[in-house]
Amino acid sequence: MSDIELCYLSAGEALGRFKARRLSPVELMRAVIARGLGVAVVPETVAEWRGPGLAWRPLSPPLRRGVSLVWRRDRHQPPAAAAFIDFVRERAPSRSSRP
Numbered sequence: 001m002s003d004i005e006l007c008y009l010s011a012g013e014a015l016g017r018f019k020a021r022r023l024s025p026v027e028l029m030r031a032v033i034a035r036g037l038g039v040a041v042v043p044e045t046v047a048e049w050r051g052p053g054l055a056w057r058p059l060s061p062p063l064r065r066g067v068s069l070v071w072r073r074d075r076h077q078p079p080a081a082a083a084f085i086d087f088v089r090e091r092a093p094s095r096s097s098r099p
Helices: 003-015 025-034 079-091
Strands: none
């Protein structure tokens, strides 16, 4: 069993819901926090899903995180995907070699 599966199992048992249904990672995190078993740093889009027992405080200064565009190099991309890849390449600096 992996560390992630053990965390899910431990948190699920603490919540009494693990066997009833599988929780998504966000649902599990929110349930654990709502029961006072943890805290999390999350994107604003997740923090805005307010719910009972949850408090949200923005970090100051705000954190920044990098994102990446990933695709299969050895596959033909549909026109919309190829256009999006080109759009991103034209506007974003690259840290790695371009295929």
